[in-house]
Amino acid sequence: MNDQALAELRARVQQELDQKTKPAGALGGIDALAMAVALAQETERPHGLPATALIFAADHGVSRDGVSAYPREVTAQMALNFVGGGAAVCTFARAAGADVQVYDVGVDCEAFNVEGIHAVKVARGTANIRTAPAMTESECASALEIGQQALVDAVNAGARVVAIGEMGIGNTTSASALLAALLSIPANEAVGPGTGVHGDALAGKVRAVEDALARLEGGESPRELLRQLGGLEIAAMVGVCLAAPEHRCVVVVDGFISSIAALYAVRIDPRVEKQLIWGHHSSEPGHALVLKAAHATPLLNLQLRLGEGSGAVLAFPLLNAACTMLREMATFGSAGVSDREAASTEGADEVAR
Amino acid sequence: MNDQALAELRARVQQELDQKTKPAGALGGIDALAMAVALAQETERPHGLPATALIFAADHGVSRDGVSAYPREVTAQMALNFVGGGAAVCTFARAAGADVQVYDVGVDCEAFNVEGIHAVKVARGTANIRTAPAMTESECASALEIGQQALVDAVNAGARVVAIGEMGIGNTTSASALLAALLSIPANEAVGPGTGVHGDALAGKVRAVEDALARLEGGESPRELLRQLGGLEIAAMVGVCLAAPEHRCVVVVDGFISSIAALYAVRIDPRVEKQLIWGHHSSEPGHALVLKAAHATPLLNLQLRLGEGSGAVLAFPLLNAACTMLREMATFGSAGVSDREAASTEGADEVAR
Numbered sequence: 001m002n003d004q005a006l007a008e009l010r011a012r013v014q015q016e017l018d019q020k021t022k023p024a025g026a027l028g029g030i031d032a033l034a035m036a037v038a039l040a041q042e043t044e045r046p047h048g049l050p051a052t053a054l055i056f057a058a059d060h061g062v063s064r065d066g067v068s069a070y071p072r073e074v075t076a077q078m079a080l081n082f083v084g085g086g087a088a089v090c091t092f093a094r095a096a097g098a099d100v101q102v103y104d105v106g107v108d109c110e111a112f113n114v115e116g117i118h119a120v121k122v123a124r125g126t127a128n129i130r131t132a133p134a135m136t137e138s139e140c141a142s143a144l145e146i147g148q149q150a151l152v153d154a155v156n157a158g159a160r161v162v163a164i165g166e167m168g169i170g171n172t173t174s175a176s177a178l179l180a181a182l183l184s185i186p187a188n189e190a191v192g193p194g195t196g197v198h199g200d201a202l203a204g205k206v207r208a209v210e211d212a213l214a215r216l217e218g219g220e221s222p223r224e225l226l227r228q229l230g231g232l233e234i235a236a237m238v239g240v241c242l243a244a245p246e247h248r249c250v251v252v253v254d255g256f257i258s259s260i261a262a263l264y265a266v267r268i269d270p271r272v273e274k275q276l277i278w279g280h281h282s283s284e285p286g287h288a289l290v291l292k293a294a295h296a297t298p299l300l301n302l303q304l305r306l307g308e309g310s311g312a313v314l315a316f317p318l319l320n321a322a323c324t325m326l327r328e329m330a331t332f333g334s335a336g337v338s339d340r341e342a343a344s345t346e347g348a349d350e351v352a353r
Numbered sequence: 354m355n356d357q358a359l360a361e362l363r364a365r366v367q368q369e370l371d372q373k374t375k376p377a378g379a380l381g382g383i384d385a386l387a388m389a390v391a392l393a394q395e396t397e398r399p400h401g402l403p404a405t406a407l408i409f410a411a412d413h414g415v416s417r418d419g420v421s422a423y424p425r426e427v428t429a430q431m432a433l434n435f436v437g438g439g440a441a442v443c444t445f446a447r448a449a450g451a452d453v454q455v456y457d458v459g460v461d462c463e464a465f466n467v468e469g470i471h472a473v474k475v476a477r478g479t480a481n482i483r484t485a486p487a488m489t490e491s492e493c494a495s496a497l498e499i500g501q502q503a504l505v506d507a508v509n510a511g512a513r514v515v516a517i518g519e520m521g522i523g524n525t526t527s528a529s530a531l532l533a534a535l536l537s538i539p540a541n542e543a544v545g546p547g548t549g550v551h552g553d554a555l556a557g558k559v560r561a562v563e564d565a566l567a568r569l570e571g572g573e574s575p576r577e578l579l580r581q582l583g584g585l586e587i588a589a590m591v592g593v594c595l596a597a598p599e600h601r602c603v604v605v606v607d608g609f610i611s612s613i614a615a616l617y618a619v620r621i622d623p624r625v626e627k628q629l630i631w632g633h634h635s636s637e638p639g640h641a642l643v644l645k646a647a648h649a650t651p652l653l654n655l656q657l658r659l660g661e662g663s664g665a666v667l668a669f670p671l672l673n674a675a676c677t678m679l680r681e682m683a684t685f686g687s688a689g690v691s692d693r694e695a696a697s698t699e700g701a702d703e704v705a706r
Contacts, residue, residue, distance in 0.1 A: 029657070086683025087374060196693070302671075304381050335433070335437065338427050
């Protein structure tokens, strides 16, 4: 849809919202959400369901340097927890009536032979970003392609909305490096506790990011920064976002790591921006910086810092509610309810009586 | 459940939450929500569904004085819109899989003869609070009883969670008077635009509240203030809250008017407090004062100011998600995921290698 057609769609949706049986603007963020989903799906009758959480798991070379409170093997263990339905995001998805798809894009283990895990491993984790580019050119391209295909598959299965989620011990370190490099800020502003590192371990995490940034020449494109500093799961999430405009699919963004992926996708292709709904405000400190850079206002603020798409999936029902409202809520005319203009006159009559 | 039993329940739920496959505290507000629902329902296996929105409609004598942007007859029109399924709260309830029950507790019209409206009219609106007590003693008692019975009926029909919502042209004026009287603050701090009054009309609304407050002797009980300044629909919502502890039912509070009712209920019976979940932060200015007085942190902040239970029903899916998480999420042990303690040791080994 070109800009002219989009502007016309926006005007029609706004007119519809203005005629709903409520004081103008009384639904604040829900009106805005309905509009955002309508523009992303390019329709006056948007839908919040079917919705699918796309979760990408991968390991990070830097996780061998003690940057996380959890051991590296948790990535593989959690991938199994996702397909077993026991992870937080799975319980939220069941509550929301949403689907979950799990991709091994780079877990450091033998290939999974488990129903429910998409076995598309590109490598057994990235190289350690302190000393080398995270991915080869070919690895980065493959991870992007996996994400793009994941979105296409979800859309072909009926999804109108997807969430992007991740699992990767060490990936807040990678995300912090991506943030610092993109915004040209110092490592210590971009690094936070992640799963819960403090004190010396936190200082070590800052040094890891500093080392990674020191390898850069400066002037790298977002795509090249992604290859240098990213993770396979982060590149896959970028891929999901890049495929969204063509398929008019909404991408609900999760927390810090997912948001970095979304921001990189927008920097690579600005058309991605209108496909994005920002699910929640994470308590990981760097997230606020990402949101500011993306001019994003998330739907929820529940002090979550779990990742795996959990906060995005928690926001799914708000999309469904907003879309149901836009499609089904009565107008002043259809419901025979007096609008404010009537109010001014009749109210005056009443007072005069 | 006595205090000792509740403390033990809290400890058991916290232990369960701490063993879930996530970094401690990573689910922030969702952990807290699961705990709150568990304590309200007095069970380790709480449920967010079935859920019912209880909506009470009534008119206000003061609405004849031009305090609202909408005419008085909108109350009756909107009651019909609720049972017709066209109001915002109805679309949100459908999206959330929740029920809606509509009560005419005091609309200024002939008795409704419409399937779906509980025809329990106490009076055709309140007296004008500027010049007289809003309700007689008998009217206030009847409205409270209607609310209590509405909760009992909802629970008997299966509800584990209810929302309280209202419709009543002029009821932000009544709620502002209740707020100013309870907190001993000036009328102009408690009054806001409501459905959208500004300028002279807003000044008139402040004067209406000042007139109402001037009638008081001082030292009235919350119950007497409710009778003097409240609305029939507000008293009914107080009744819902008062019945909640005995029936271990969660009450999700909506915006300004609903929150005033909840706060009065807590002041009348402190046991109500643990039954309440605060659904959203309204953009009506007085709401922030009510929330502060209630020590409440709402789940959502979406700049809503519609009432009718809309913000509370939007929060229903969060309760369902939190309860599903508590009941169904895997523990480190059940999922075979390494916990942080393992991490410290193995991580150290790894670094030492």
